[in-house]
Amino acid sequence: MLCCLGVLFTAGCGDDKTGEEEGPTGEAKLTAFSFKAENNPDYLVKDYTGTISGTAISVKVPADTDLSALVATFETADGESKVTVNGTPQVSGTTANDFSDPVDYLVSLGKKNALYTVTVSELPEAVWTKVTEWEQDASSIRLEIDQTDNLPCLVVTNENAVTFAKLNGNTFTSETVANRKGQYPGLGISSAGQPYIFFYESETLNGTVATKTGGAWTEICNSIERTANQAGPTITTIDGKVFVFTVNDNRSPSTRRRQIDVATYDGSSWTTSGDIPGRSIARGYWPVARTKNGTMYLFVLNPVSPNSFSIYTYKNGTWSTFIEEYAYPSSEPGAEPATYHSFSLYCPDMVIDDDGNIYLGICYDYSPQVLKIDANTKEINRIGSVIPSPGNTSGRTCRIALSPLGKLYMAYRNSNDAKLLQVVSLDEKTKDWTAPIQISSEPVFDEFECKFTKEGTAYLAYYVQEEKTDGVVTTPAKICLYKLATTE
Structure with missing residues (x-):
């Protein structure tokens, strides 16, 4: 009897011991922390990784980033860990928090806890730095970004050749497109990275389009009609x-002189000398085409009295008139007779933001300025103040660029005499242009271009003519490339 009780007692003690909670054996620990662009599309265009030092986590993001609702991506040492912020469960890549002030992340694993403090600060201000100089003669240059690798590409024309170049490290790698004189180039790059180049040939009085196929450049069209020097030809791809x-x-x-010609290529055949559906104005200059979110936007200067512009859109195979004809008033509303600003028939520019708002860089009265057209109301307003006219030569050209997060930049030359290239950006607080930053130390020719990559790096290319003394070249012609990026 006693033996039986002893056996039962021993068995009961054994059951109690095995039922005790020993808990998980891993660590309550964060092993990685970052903000990924794919989870923060309204705030970031690239990923930013935090540095973990003990229980302190620091992350640097670009200046002016909205910190009010950033989504963090994190990893724990043990997949069973629970992560909370002020008692709210956190899901990596999903839960948003306001990081305007430090945020505490509590990592719990059973009875183990670890408290991490996340501090978000600003990266150093982005600065313009020289990438490269390329000794190259040019009559015209055009800059575009290959969005497949975020690298800048150029088309260059001169008396001897048409050349395509792409940044490779800190130098341009160039390829000959055509061994003959080219003028008035246009450069378009498809979403798949396929380059298309337009150039005009004065000997044949026709326009040619070339593309790179199988490692070689091939001319796929030679029948675009004679092009005017105010053509500002533009080439783009969509659908x-x-x-x-x-x-x-x-x-x-x-019969068609000074009209806008539309040539299209469907991959096998061309249609040339077409019209813009819905356009009633006979004459036009400087067409500028841009694509954004599946829509192509076409801007045209109208050399009529008063000077005006038109904007058209193309989406899903259908053309629409967005702005039929707009002349920019110089007189007060209601004044009689009304007066209007005039523009140089030279080099306007256009960018479109993610909401479909249109920004135009135009040198009205030889003064660089930017107009914004609201996507919904079509209301037109000037952005920032007018840049004082640098003269009727330097003041006929400006270029604008829009960062992926919506910050606007404008490049222009400072005066007829110096012709130094400088850049301003729109200050979000004052709603006006910042103090100009001088880019070039030499006079800059009309040819300069500025574009952003989808990751937020801007590239600015410009051309400097050769210098001669007593007929001898002392400084060769060159193309300079700068970029705007943070030092970290």
Whole structure:
């Protein structure tokens, strides 16, 4: 009997021991912390990784980043750990928090806890730095970004050749597109990275389009009609088609002279000398085409009295008139007679933001300035103040660029005499342009371009003509490339 009780007692003690909670054996620990662009599309265009030092986590993001609702991505040492902020469960890549002040992340694993403090600060201010100089003669240059690798590409024309170049490390790698004189180039790059180049040939009086296929450049069209020097030809791709917009300068016959010609390529055949559906104005200059979120926008200067511009859109195979004709008033509303600003028939620019708002860089009265067209109301307003006119030569050209997060930049030359290239940006607080930053130390030719990559790096290319003394070249012509990026 006693033996039986002893056996039962021993068995009961054994059951109690095995039922005790020993808890997880891992650590309550954060092993990685970051803000990923894919989880913060409204605030970031690239990923930013935090540095973990003990229980302190620091992350640097660009200045002016909205910190009010950032989504963090994190990893724990043990997949069973629970993570909370002020008692609210956190899901990596999903839960948003306000990081305007330090945020405490509590990591719990059974009875183990660890408290991490996340501090978000600003990266150093982005600065313009020289990437490279390329000794190259040019009559015209055009800059575009290959969005497949975020690298800048150029098309360069001169008396001897048409050349394509792409940044490779800190130098340009160039390829000959055509061994003959080219003028008035246009450069378009498809979403798949396929380059298309337009150039005009004065000997044949025709425009040519070339593309790179299988490692070699091939001319796929030589029948675009004579192009005017105010053409500002533009080439772009959308919906699997290539579009080329030029100003017709055919003088025999002259029935289409100064009209906007539309040439399209569907991959097998071309349609040339087409019109913009819905356009009623006979004459046009400097067509500028841009694509954004599946829509192509086409801007055209109208050399009529008063000077005006038109904007058209193309989406899903259909053309629409966005702005039929707009002349920019110089007189007060209601004044009689009304007066209007005039513009130089030279080098306007256009960018579009993610909401479809349109920004135009135009040198009205030889003064660089930017107009914004609201996507919904079509209301047109000037952005920032007017840049004082640097003269009727330097003041005829400006370039604008928009960062992926919506910050606006403008490049222009400072005076007729010095012709130094400088850049301003729009201050979000004052709603006006910042003090200009001088980029070049030499006079800059009309040819300069500025574009942003989708990751937020801006590239600015410009051309400097050669210098001669007593007929001898002392300083060769060159193309300079700068970029805007943080030092970290």
